[in-house]
Amino acid sequence: MKMLLLVSLLACSAQLVWSGTPYKPSSGSQVLEKLRATPLDSAQRELREQARQLSQKPTNLVLAVTVATGFIERARVEGDPRYRGYATHALQPWWDASDRPSSVSLLRASLLQSDHHFPEALQELDHLLASNPRHGGAQLMRANILTVTGRYPEAQRATIRLIGQVPGHLALGATALIASLTGRSETASTLLTTEMKRLPADTSTSDRVWLLTLLAEIENRRGNSGEAETSFKQAVALGTKDVYLLAAYSDFLLNQKRPSEVIPLLEDQTRVDPLLLRYAMAQASVDRQSSVAKAAIEQLQARFEAAHLRGDSAHQREEGLFALHLQQDANAALKLAKANWDVQKEPTDARLFLQAARAAQQPQAATPVLEWMRTNKIEDIHLTSELRPSSKTTTDLQKQ
Amino acid sequence: MLLAHKPSDSYLTFDLHPAEVLVQWDIALRDLEFVIGLDRNEDGRITWEELSARRTEVEAYALARLKVTDAANVLKPTIEDLLVADHSDGAYAVLSLKYETQRPSNSLLVEYSLLFETDPTHRGLYQVRRGNSTSTGLFSPTHPQLSLDLGGLTPMGDTSAFGHFVYEGVWHIWTGFDHILFLLALLLPSVLRRKDGHWLPSDSLRASFIKILRVVTSFTVAHSITLTLAAIGWVHLPSRLIESTIAFSVIIAAVNNIRPFFTERGWIVAFAFGLIHGFGFASVLQDLELPASLLARSLLGFNLGVELGQLAILLAFVPAAFALRASMFYRGALVHAGSCLIGGIATVWLIERAFNLRILPF
Numbered sequence: 001m002k003m004l005l006l007v008s009l010l011a012c013s014a015q016l017v018w019s020g021t022p023y024k025p026s027s028g029s030q031v032l033e034k035l036r037a038t039p040l041d042s043a044q045r046e047l048r049e050q051a052r053q054l055s056q057k058p059t060n061l062v063l064a065v066t067v068a069t070g071f072i073e074r075a076r077v078e079g080d081p082r083y084r085g086y087a088t089h090a091l092q093p094w095w096d097a098s099d100r101p102s103s104v105s106l107l108r109a110s111l112l113q114s115d116h117h118f119p120e121a122l123q124e125l126d127h128l129l130a131s132n133p134r135h136g137g138a139q140l141m142r143a144n145i146l147t148v149t150g151r152y153p154e155a156q157r158a159t160i161r162l163i164g165q166v167p168g169h170l171a172l173g174a175t176a177l178i179a180s181l182t183g184r185s186e187t188a189s190t191l192l193t194t195e196m197k198r199l200p201a202d203t204s205t206s207d208r209v210w211l212l213t214l215l216a217e218i219e220n221r222r223g224n225s226g227e228a229e230t231s232f233k234q235a236v237a238l239g240t241k242d243v244y245l246l247a248a249y250s251d252f253l254l255n256q257k258r259p260s261e262v263i264p265l266l267e268d269q270t271r272v273d274p275l276l277l278r279y280a281m282a283q284a285s286v287d288r289q290s291s292v293a294k295a296a297i298e299q300l301q302a303r304f305e306a307a308h309l310r311g312d313s314a315h316q317r318e319e320g321l322f323a324l325h326l327q328q329d330a331n332a333a334l335k336l337a338k339a340n341w342d343v344q345k346e347p348t349d350a351r352l353f354l355q356a357a358r359a360a361q362q363p364q365a366a367t368p369v370l371e372w373m374r375t376n377k378i379e380d381i382h383l384t385s386e387l388r389p390s391s392k393t394t395t396d397l398q399k400q
Numbered sequence: 401m402l403l404a405h406k407p408s409d410s411y412l413t414f415d416l417h418p419a420e421v422l423v424q425w426d427i428a429l430r431d432l433e434f435v436i437g438l439d440r441n442e443d444g445r446i447t448w449e450e451l452s453a454r455r456t457e458v459e460a461y462a463l464a465r466l467k468v469t470d471a472a473n474v475l476k477p478t479i480e481d482l483l484v485a486d487h488s489d490g491a492y493a494v495l496s497l498k499y500e501t502q503r504p505s506n507s508l509l510v511e512y513s514l515l516f517e518t519d520p521t522h523r524g525l526y527q528v529r530r531g532n533s534t535s536t537g538l539f540s541p542t543h544p545q546l547s548l549d550l551g552g553l554t555p556m557g558d559t560s561a562f563g564h565f566v567y568e569g570v571w572h573i574w575t576g577f578d579h580i581l582f583l584l585a586l587l588l589p590s591v592l593r594r595k596d597g598h599w600l601p602s603d604s605l606r607a608s609f610i611k612i613l614r615v616v617t618s619f620t621v622a623h624s625i626t627l628t629l630a631a632i633g634w635v636h637l638p639s640r641l642i643e644s645t646i647a648f649s650v651i652i653a654a655v656n657n658i659r660p661f662f663t664e665r666g667w668i669v670a671f672a673f674g675l676i677h678g679f680g681f682a683s684v685l686q687d688l689e690l691p692a693s694l695l696a697r698s699l700l701g702f703n704l705g706v707e708l709g710q711l712a713i714l715l716a717f718v719p720a721a722f723a724l725r726a727s728m729f730y731r732g733a734l735v736h737a738g739s740c741l742i743g744g745i746a747t748v749w750l751i752e753r754a755f756n757l758r759i760l761p762f
Contacts, residue, residue, distance in 0.1 A: 018413055022494040082519055287514045
């Protein structure tokens with residue numbers, strides 16, 4: 001009987017992906033899908049027109065680069081990866097060519113890094129920089145990837161090369177981020193705070209959001225939650241639905257045990273996986289048994305299953321958090337956290353690894369994190385508190 | 401800065417039958433919007449009206465990108481009503497297609513190319529249902545083909561389905577320890593007789609055989625009645641009550657061997673609790689999700705399987721019990737200690753089932 005039950009459970013879970021029941025909508029005016037919050041704007045119309053032109057002249061390089069850049073930007077704004085697929089398609093004639101132009105290489109590297117293919121993205125950038133060493137965009141992307149993967153000394157050398165190649169505030173942001181992860185977070189905070197005050201008036205909103213989020217996270221790691229919150233709020237007030245900002249701010253609020261503030265922030269952003277995850281965590285810590293929490297958890301489960309079927313592994317951080325906080329499966333969380341750590345090494349990844357190792361009662365499994373913290377002199381009060389013997393093995397979410 | 405999202409997928413289910421393949425194909429409205437354009441008034445919302453208006457284009461676009469061929473011909477499907485399904489990342493148009501093959505036992509080749517020409521990261525996630533087994537996989541630009549083997553498939557309701565339910569019945573009685581223990585506890589004293597508060601070996605094989613036959617027949621008749629009633633949906637009892645009562649029945653049968661109170665009337669007890677065990681069998685049958693059209697056949701098959709499984713246990717038990725009946729080992733160790741053990745296990749089951757706990761690993 002147990003065997004049968006197990007088999008049928010497995011069968012059920014494997015079919016979650018296909019499980020939507022078909023129906024016939026009851027009225028013609030029933031809205032089935034919301035594509036955007038707003039009507040099509042002129043930029044989107046233009047991109048659509050350019051894509052149409054490109055389909056007639058697919059080998060027009062200038063047009064292809066414009067279209068791909070436009071789609072990558074839409075993917076970032078809407079959090080919808082299918083636009084990256086369209087961008088990939090636009091670049092298809094040059095994608096595998098050994099002498100691909102720098103403009104194609106840069107976009108290719110950007111697409112690779114979005115799928116967490118960091119070594120391949122770095123290789124692409126090195127290839128580009130070999131023939132074009134003063135390419136600011138490539139230098140900046142390279143510095144960011146080196147930082148995300150925890151290669152700080154190399155990242156630092158890369159940022160030095162940024163000076164004069166990219167706008168000053170971008171070079172400074174990259175430098176401050178590395179400083180904050182290598183034992184100089186106070187300097188990083190001062191640098192960024194000063195820079196924010198003298199930003200040129202024409203600085204783009206997305207650059208402002210990036211710098212403010214950076215500052216908020218640094219302050220949060222230093223334990224200055226008041227300053228962190230001020231910066232997060234300033235960034236949110238700029239009005240863009242930046243995925244990275246919303247995820248970071250939600251993590252901050254969840255950590256402060258303020259889940260009810262996360263819900264309105266993410267309610268209409270749940271198409272994006274990492275935001276659906278934070279939304280589910282917030283709903284679950286308000287009431288694990290509520291139907292909204294259960295529905296969100298089931299949706300996540302279905303998306304992870306679809307990703308597995310596709311063979312994607314770019315979601316390991318999110319899936320690890322999901323296993324740890326929403327499924328209470330410490331062993332699965334540890335496995336995912338470990339695999340994720342091999343790919344990226346941001347403080348969030350470190351914390352997930354520490355928490356999962358402890359929940360699975362294998363604290364020694366997280367030794368790589370301890371080494372990373374020691375070697376780089378990481379200053380993060382949340383990570384430090386995870387190491388204290390008295391600190392709880394589970395988060396509040398797990399207790400429910 | 402680097403985050404993962406749900407990319408573009410379509411979902412396909414292939415249901416294989418001897419001369420036809422049923423396909424359910426779910427395609428994201430977002431994808432159709434990009435390649436065909438559904439949002440006519442460009443307000444950022446797709447209504448049912450807007451989708452219905454482009455139905456012909458949607459079907460033509462999709463079908464041109466799913467090629468199904470048998471040995472020689474490209475098959476043309478019949479298309480049912482367009483429907484909608486909600487998946488984890490939004491609404492999908494649902495195409496229901498039926499491909500009929502010319503000859504019953506051949507294989508079909510499916511070639512998938514939806515959206516590859518605009519989005520090389522698109523994937524078609526499929527599941528193939530073949531009889532009782534399901535396999536999964538995906539279509540990608542590098543693996544756009546799938547071969548569907550229709551050989552060896554028999555229509556549901558045919559002998560193979562019947563055989564399947566017989567198998568499930570046998571399997572269930574062999575792995576359902578509670579049913580076995582109930583039966584064994586009832587049968588342990590059948591090769592003995594009670595005299596002056598002691599168990600003595602039975603004199604005649606015939607007397608033992610009649611006792612066993614009575615117990616087993618009444619158990620079988622009783623559980624067949626309730627299994628049928630429950631399977632056709634006439635009677636429904638909460639499963640916690642059923643499972644708890646089954647555990648209780650095992651305790652009663654075990655206690656009777658130590659302190660007898662229904663020595664010669666074991667068959668009545670077998671009948672009374674057999675009714676409850678029947679409900680237990682029915683819940684398994686429900687888990688197997690049998691199609692309504694095949695109810696009678698599958699019920700018969702499952703019940704026959706249960707009886708066959710039961711018979712096999714008897715064939716192993718009776719000769720051994722009869723041979724050993726005079727020994728102290730049988731009368732002392734097996735009947736007394738065995739019954740104590742059975743009663744103990746059943747008591748834990750009763751607690752587990754009544755209070756929804758988990759103590760034993762089986």
